[in-house]
Amino acid sequence: MKNSHQNMNHGHNNGDHQHQNHGHEHDQNKENHSGGHAEHHAHMAKDFLKRFWISIALTVPILILSHMIQELLGLGTALQFTGDTYISFVLSSIVFFYGGWPFLKGLYDELKERQPGMMTLIGVAITAAYAYSTLVVFGVEGQVFFWELATLVDIMLIGHYIEMKSVMSASRALEELAKLMPSEAHVVQEDESTKDVPLEDLQKGYKVLVKPGEKIPADGVVLEGKSSVNESLMTGESKPVSKQKDDEVIGGSINGEGSLTIVVDRTGEDSFLSQVITLVRQAQESKSRTQDLANRAAFWLTIIALGAGALTFFAWTFFTTENFVFALERTVTVMVIACPHALGLAVPLVVAVSTSLAAQNGFLIRNRTAFEEARNLGAIIFDKTGTLTHGEFGVTNVLTFNGFDDKEQLLSLAGSLEQNSEHPIARGIVKATDGLMKVEKFNSITGKGIEGRVDGKQIKVVSPGYLRENNIELPTEQYEQLSGQGKTVVFVIIDDQLQGAIALGDSIREDSREAIQSLHDMGIQCIMLTGDNQQTAAYVANELGLDDFFAEVLPEEKAAKIKEVQQRGLKVAMTGDGVNDAPALAQADVGIAIGAGSDVAVETGDIILTQSNPKDVASLIALAKATYKKMVQNLWWATGYNAFAIPLAAGVLYTYGIILSPALGAVLMSLSTVIVAINARFLKLER
Structure with missing residues (x-):
């Protein structure tokens, strides 16, 4: 399950930008599991892609009609004709208003929330470029920036699309929990015949027949019969539990070889499973919101860009003899150059590469923010049954x-x-x-x-x-x-x-021993959490050399145990495979689900180990560290050139005849983008 898109109202912190353009605020760690989330985010990704293809189609003629591009290619005036700038204006207007709409809306939302970030930076840059270029088309002296505007919108759209496809889709944990229950129950009538009724019609006091191999439809007490019941997904107890008259049974557990007649004790919100659902939801909603690297970089770059632009305009207007048009052109050049195309791809490209690498090696990243957090883990808590053992x-x-x-x-x-x-x-x-x-x-x-x-x-x-x-x-x-x-x-x-x-x-997995050793070598504490008895837990902990263990832990207590370890000042990962692990997976800083386990554990996890190999936990942490390192490198490449590009664009060396033209600035931006793309491809998984 705890996943990347928390609400329909989210500031998209799970990538490198804030997708507030769609008016949804993003919590990157956990999610309110609404059935419509997956469809909503799929629609968003589809919308970004549609806007990209339309914008890129319009960008081609804009580039061909750009006098600056023609000069760079040495074509002279061969492709120029009367009215070409008006055609560029019309095409660029469509790109600006249609392709740039998500960023313009994001600019408004960020400023409204007083949280300027990537959307503000993009929105200001494309607005400045469009407004100034429009003035030039209709009579103001200067150069148009239409091709920079169009390519900037294209790059940012595809960057957001890559990001959206890379982060996890909306979690379906609560739906998966509900699927554990059967749809009907065999209610015993007064004449001892049975009648199948929908689960929602069950009431406390009803007598229900549970046949061999069936799921128990509600919490209750055995009236008649004897059987063994598999409660491993619910309680973590590895061996089937014998049940006879007066024993309690849990809804969702699986009946064994005998028939049982039970009297319903708890239904609906009072049931064990509903309480687990509530715990998952509470843990998911309680996660703190953080900003990722690219958002922080975008925030400071926005402040720098706006400040540099204002300072440039003020300085050229009031302290030089240059005219207003020159001051405006310098200001717009600063604003356009300050928004590097590469920043839109710096993080998404690394995300795409790391997600692909992880999948090729047997684990799926569903929540990128939690995955990045894995580099700081101080403790990993393992469920015993099905994780450390078979x-x-x-x-x-x-x-x-x-x-x-x-x-x-x-x-x-x-x-x-x-x-x-x-x-x-x-x-x-x-x-x-x-x-x-x-x-x-x-x-x-x-x-x-x-x-x-x-x-x-x-x-x-x-x-x-x-x-x-x-x-x-x-x-x-x-x-x-x-x-x-x-x-x-x-x-x-x-x-x-x-x-x-x-x-x-x-029996203990051989892979578990190697996994624990690898994690100890990385300085990470290894702790076991289980519903099994103290003797069994102590034996497994001793065999594996664990640092600590919690035994006989009830499902509703597992999330509390995670909090207890977190209160030691450690970043905590939880690895598990059962329904009983879902609240703990949700509470942990990083939830790692064993893929062979229950659907709900898989849906609650931030990362899924598809090969059910505990050794992948160590590999996962190594990849998280390498991924973060690549992100930092890319952000330096993406923003570093601003250190000298902005001052040159502002004209600090103008008296020496040195000034950065928009064309040269565009070349630098392109070079930065290429470097970022190549650097992302060098990401490797060390096993």
């Missing part, structure tokens, strides 16, 4: 006792017996078994395990409680070691002899 309940250890030493045979015998059971433990063992054999005389030992004949042997797969009840000596040391790691242990009895044990749990 998130699957499976066999982790096979032990043999009493002279039996064939682990594969032990697993094969147990797996063959378990193929007749739908219990999560059974599914985990069967999945780890190759070559299942036929089972005879299968029988369930109520509450303690199962038994049957496999390959001519009497096999039992039982719980520790069965051993105690039947006075079979429990291998205490091995059992306590495994159970201390949060694993479930079952024992295998072959022909009444205890021959082995099988431990099941959530």
Whole structure:
């Protein structure tokens, strides 16, 4: 989910400009998730592109008709004819009013908000160029700036389009959360028949039948039945939870092998899922607004340009013998040159390159501002289940006792017996078994395990409680070691002899170890956040060498844990894959979603790891640092030439016969743009 476009009313801080021309104020970190946002921003991008193509088509004849361009190309007066300046005026007027409208509107909005930025700089430059050139066409002595006006509008339009396509589209996190719920529920009638009713018609006290494999439609309490329920997306608990009479169930979790009849306890806004939705929204809306590099550069450049322009006009008018027309021409030249074309591309080009690089390497940048913030991270908080671990309940250890030493045979015998059971433990063992054999005389030992004949042997797969009840000596040391790691242990009895044990749990990813080491090498603290029990969490934290961990954390507490770490003065990233991680992903300075996880986690994340590889987190931070460095370099290239171009354009060396003409200024601007474009292409991802 926390994403780049917060409101329909946003100052577009997620690129290098403020898109206030469309009257929408932008929060670059989080978003109010409205269904219309994606369409709105798609429309904006389409609008910029349409204006660009129309403007570029009109720019071609404007360039051909420009006397300055003709002179630069050595064409003399060959292409000049009576009325050519009037045609240029008409074409430029269309470019100014149609192509330049977003910037003119942005100029108005920024000045209204008293926050001059890129829009002010562009708006003032094109207005000055157009107004002065129009005066020249209709009789005032001087040079027209129509071609500079047209190319400036073209560059800024395409720069904004590139930027808009590079930043994330509107987040759909809340819609994805809602999709977790089924559309209908099987309500049990008085005659014990069932009737399917829409979810919104459910009320507290209704009895609902949940069939095997179905999603539970509402929070409630089990009245009848027994089953295991997968709550991993909701609570972070890695293994299915057994449910029977009087146990609570959560709407959106998935029922396992048995049927359950529940009585609805909470619906609508009171439900667990709705509370998660509220937490996501609150965390997203509470993010502070910041200005990015290009906006700060544009702000100061606007102040400098306006000040230099006013000073130039004042100085030439009152302290020299030059006429008003000369003073006006110098002023307009300063205003046009002070707005470098390259500034419109300095950040968007780097964004486009870094976004492409990231995608090629398995992660998608959805919120560029948060991505840039990744360079300053002091701590990364990982969800355990599905992020640091595989998130699957499976066999982790096979032990043999009493002279039996064939682990594969032990697993094969147990797996063959378990193929007749739908219990999560059974599914985990069967999945780890190759070559299942036929089972005879299968029988369930109520509450303690199962038994049957496999390959001519009497096999039992039982719980520790069965051993105690039947006075079979429990291998205490091995059992306590495994159970201390949060694993479930079952024992295998072959022909009444205890021959082995099988431990099941959530195994640690090998990639996690390398990721933690890489992050430690970068000086970043690594912390784990999980809903799992203290023993399991401590085991995983110790195995990976984590700096800290939080265990048994409820979903509504996760965002608070992020805040707790942030209060240590650290910039915090959260990496997770479940619904229960959504509020924490939203609260973090940078939310990193594992792509193989739930849709809502992916929609809430600022960056998506499509390959579900924790090592990509370290690569991501390295790319963020490199991207920021390139942005700074480009902004220096884009604005640096103003240090000597503006004074020369203002005429400080006029007495020595040195003055910067608009044509030469245009060449410098073009050179700056080329340098910025080439520099952006040199961005590389160090892995």
